[in-house]
Amino acid sequence: MAIGVTNAPERSKSSGSIINDPQVRGIFYQAITIIILAVLIYWIVDNTTENLRRANIASGYDFLRSRAGFDVGQSLISFTSDSTYGRALVVGFLNTLLVAITGIITATVIGFIVGIGRLSHNWIIAKLSLAYVEVFRNIPPLLVIFFWYSGVLAILPQARDALALPLDIYVSNRGVAFPSPIPGEGAQYTLLAFLIAVAASFFVARYARQKQMATGQRFPVLWTVLGLIIGLPLVTFLVTGAPLTFDVPVAGKFNLTGGSVVGPEFMSLFLALSFYTAAFIAEIVRAGIRGVSKGQTEAAHALGIRPRLTTRLVIVPQAMRIIIPPLTSQYLNLTKNSSLAVAVGYADLVAVGGTILNQTGQSIEVVSIWLIVYLSLSLATSLFMNWYNARMALVER
Amino acid sequence: MSTNQAAFVRSAIIEASPAPALESGVISWLRKNLFATPKDTALTIISLLILAWLVPPAIQWLFIDAAWTGGGRGVCATISQGGSQPEGWSGACWAFVNAKFDQFVYGRYPLEERWRPAIVGILFVLFLVPMLIPKVPYKGLNAILLFIALPIIATILLPGGWFGIIYVETALWGGLMVTLALSFVGIAVSLPLGILLALGRRSDMPVIKMLCTVFIEMVRGVPLITVLFMASVMLPLFLPQGVTFDKFLRALIGVSLFASAYMAEVVRGGLQAIPKGQYEGADSLGLSYWQKMGLIVLPQALKLVIPGIVNTFIGLFKDTSLVSIIGMFDLLGIVRLNFTDTNWATAVTPLTGLIFAGFVFWLFCFGMSRYSGFMERLLDKSQR
Numbered sequence: 001m002a003i004g005v006t007n008a009p010e011r012s013k014s015s016g017s018i019i020n021d022p023q024v025r026g027i028f029y030q031a032i033t034i035i036i037l038a039v040l041i042y043w044i045v046d047n048t049t050e051n052l053r054r055a056n057i058a059s060g061y062d063f064l065r066s067r068a069g070f071d072v073g074q075s076l077i078s079f080t081s082d083s084t085y086g087r088a089l090v091v092g093f094l095n096t097l098l099v100a101i102t103g104i105i106t107a108t109v110i111g112f113i114v115g116i117g118r119l120s121h122n123w124i125i126a127k128l129s130l131a132y133v134e135v136f137r138n139i140p141p142l143l144v145i146f147f148w149y150s151g152v153l154a155i156l157p158q159a160r161d162a163l164a165l166p167l168d169i170y171v172s173n174r175g176v177a178f179p180s181p182i183p184g185e186g187a188q189y190t191l192l193a194f195l196i197a198v199a200a201s202f203f204v205a206r207y208a209r210q211k212q213m214a215t216g217q218r219f220p221v222l223w224t225v226l227g228l229i230i231g232l233p234l235v236t237f238l239v240t241g242a243p244l245t246f247d248v249p250v251a252g253k254f255n256l257t258g259g260s261v262v263g264p265e266f267m268s269l270f271l272a273l274s275f276y277t278a279a280f281i282a283e284i285v286r287a288g289i290r291g292v293s294k295g296q297t298e299a300a301h302a303l304g305i306r307p308r309l310t311t312r313l314v315i316v317p318q319a320m321r322i323i324i325p326p327l328t329s330q331y332l333n334l335t336k337n338s339s340l341a342v343a344v345g346y347a348d349l350v351a352v353g354g355t356i357l358n359q360t361g362q363s364i365e366v367v368s369i370w371l372i373v374y375l376s377l378s379l380a381t382s383l384f385m386n387w388y389n390a391r392m393a394l395v396e397r
Numbered sequence: 398m399s400t401n402q403a404a405f406v407r408s409a410i411i412e413a414s415p416a417p418a419l420e421s422g423v424i425s426w427l428r429k430n431l432f433a434t435p436k437d438t439a440l441t442i443i444s445l446l447i448l449a450w451l452v453p454p455a456i457q458w459l460f461i462d463a464a465w466t467g468g469g470r471g472v473c474a475t476i477s478q479g480g481s482q483p484e485g486w487s488g489a490c491w492a493f494v495n496a497k498f499d500q501f502v503y504g505r506y507p508l509e510e511r512w513r514p515a516i517v518g519i520l521f522v523l524f525l526v527p528m529l530i531p532k533v534p535y536k537g538l539n540a541i542l543l544f545i546a547l548p549i550i551a552t553i554l555l556p557g558g559w560f561g562i563i564y565v566e567t568a569l570w571g572g573l574m575v576t577l578a579l580s581f582v583g584i585a586v587s588l589p590l591g592i593l594l595a596l597g598r599r600s601d602m603p604v605i606k607m608l609c610t611v612f613i614e615m616v617r618g619v620p621l622i623t624v625l626f627m628a629s630v631m632l633p634l635f636l637p638q639g640v641t642f643d644k645f646l647r648a649l650i651g652v653s654l655f656a657s658a659y660m661a662e663v664v665r666g667g668l669q670a671i672p673k674g675q676y677e678g679a680d681s682l683g684l685s686y687w688q689k690m691g692l693i694v695l696p697q698a699l700k701l702v703i704p705g706i707v708n709t710f711i712g713l714f715k716d717t718s719l720v721s722i723i724g725m726f727d728l729l730g731i732v733r734l735n736f737t738d739t740n741w742a743t744a745v746t747p748l749t750g751l752i753f754a755g756f757v758f759w760l761f762c763f764g765m766s767r768y769s770g771f772m773e774r775l776l777d778k779s780q781r
Contacts, residue, residue: 026602033604048634050637052634122433122440128444128448138711138715138759139715140729142722143755144755150747150751155745338620340722354626363634367623367631371615371618374619374620379618
């Protein structure tokens, strides 16, 4: 009896046994997860070291300093087969950046044109834009790359009878050859003038904004800046005696000599990524502009603001708020899709890494370099776009 | 009455006159949609000129000048290239697609065994079509057939090796069959896995949350190719000596994991859009975590994000073409493999083959996006 009495309150204190306490359960589940994960990692590491020992592969990043022994097709910095693996990876990284940045610029331009075209009152423009979006959005990017590479660029004429375009540009199945500028004595002054002009434009824009805030008067910023950026370098260029010559490509018997050549690998990758991503950007732009309510346009018109200014000052700033976040992820997608370069042999980071991987067998190291580079590229892009987004975001009062 | 009759007062109501010619019919449509302003007029004329410059040659190339039948490269090459076409000829080589069509569908699967993928394909269509039509009853049974019975039949029939049918290694699989198999498994795995990852990322347990977040962000931050390379190069390293994985299976794992990370983010968007009251309501009814999610939250959340889910499916379908880079022959891979066939190598073969493959991919993706639009409207209607 006495035992029963003393027992009763204890039982009610732990009402619902410890098994039913969600907090305890949470800790239990997490502990189990950690244990399973630790065992799995231990198992994987154990297997990997065993496999590496069997295959006689030394782990570590020392291989980066040894001789590469292969050549890359196109490189922004000097590279020979005697250079190191590390330098090869840098070449690949620069090539990835090159195709990503040029691709992003072109895709944005095409995307905005098509996206605005889809909202056009002009029936034929709207339908053409719709057709563009529906075609490119529904085809794998890899197929578009091959389309340009083995479908279009490969059946262009041979280098000896290349298509001659104006300005000494030649198009053949070896790529696009164009005159490369060779800066002469004193060319650095032109560059200096350009930099000064850019810096000056920055101050002009600030001055104009302050002036408009203070007095309400508008300063012709666009024309001043254009005049500065084009005029100042041009004047310097002429004053220093036009120190620029061109290395013009010349059609030889078998090949074009001289000039700069952009290979078909880069061209096909660049064109495919631009056209493919542009279809997605077009949809984002359309959604963004549609997302600005009609009342905004009507209110602006009621205030007597002209249509062009309405677009620039009322619609675009609001549409950009909707457009920027998904646009960021499209830019990231384009950067990641640039890894499809490996399919046509453009020496980007993945293609170079793949070659190194096959030569040395250092798969873990190469894959880890890929992961780090792409993850930091993703992170850098999203940080920049977040900063830009914060600047553009609506300041709610 | 009659005294009020003045000559200038009309006694009958005048007939309604037709709208001005400029405001009705074709002319008005043209005026409003094509020639509203001088800028519009200029744009219209420029587009028409571009169309006139592009479309007739394209039709000429694709259909009129195309070589439709023939048994070898001769029909698609000019005389100087060793064929029968006149000099300067260029046209689509549909004879190539025609001759290789079976390969484009089955890859290098043995000829006499092709009834096996054919049966799986027919069953797939039979199970899928009623699943997609909302009015057809027995959805539960249908789902069991499609997602449980079909994979079992496929894993028995496609590789074979038992019940007296010969074994066909996956290296011989190819074509549309591989593309569809990869996408089907990818879709069937990535949706549940993505839901689990999304739930994990929103979990209260810090360890689970961190693991899911790291996995999702890592996978989303890198290109699919590196994931496929990892699956094909590093997976064998991680396993003990002697344990080997089939190449097809490795690609399957890579594609599914990649898609599930994207799916997780889509589902997370839906989970965030569900009002807190729904979660709290479920809690106050005393539902367990899985009851709360399965019965209250997920049905609403998934309905919200159908477009995003289908977009991920479309992306997955397009991404399966990347397996051709790690040496498998999906539709795109097998089409490209045939460019090197000396019996068919001509200047126009690659372009024709790629246009064909592009059209097939386009049909599937466009179909999926149209179906998702239809589903969206249907669910929208039922909610009102």
